Amino acid sequence: MSDSIYARVRRNPNYQVLVRRRGRLAVVLSALVLVSYYSFMMVVAFAPGLLGRPLGEGATLSVGVPIGAGIIVVSWLLTGVYSYFANGPFDDLTNDLIRETAE
Template sequence: MSDSATYERVRQNPKFHELVRKRTRLAVTLSVIVLGAYYGFMMIVAFAPDVLRTPLSQGSTLTVGVPVGAAIIVVSWLLTGLYSHFANGAFEELNKDVVREVLE
């Protein structure tokens, strides 16, 4: 079987379309969350910096901005882990099914 015939069989496979649809939906959702958090943080920095300069407690040198920034980083790591969970789980199974069906 030629490469172009194999690629065409993959493109016509319903499980391939399901894989692409699910992977795209998850990637877009996670990207919107991360970008929304990051750009929201940047908008606060630009337009309301006093919010982030506020001390966490009376006499504290630690400001609200530090845990907020750290939370954005941690959320990004967690969302990356979530994507990896799906990529190595359900998406990988769909990928294996597509390869198995195309090569039969």
């Protein structure tokens, strides 16, 4: 592609909107994953007894196992949220941008 096409894309208001929205979503989702994961790791490091307690009287499963599984499920759900936006609103903005730039 030529430099003039790149310049037209960068000047397009839809490009600015796309970059801003995609960046904001990436930061929010990354923060949610990192906070949940590192919070879990901090509890493991500094209060291991908290997660090591059994779920109930006579139970062999500890509290940490469902919490760890929950973190994995949350990561999957956040991946789904990003996929929804990437294949929906972001895709629409990208298609508008391509259509406007090609004119």
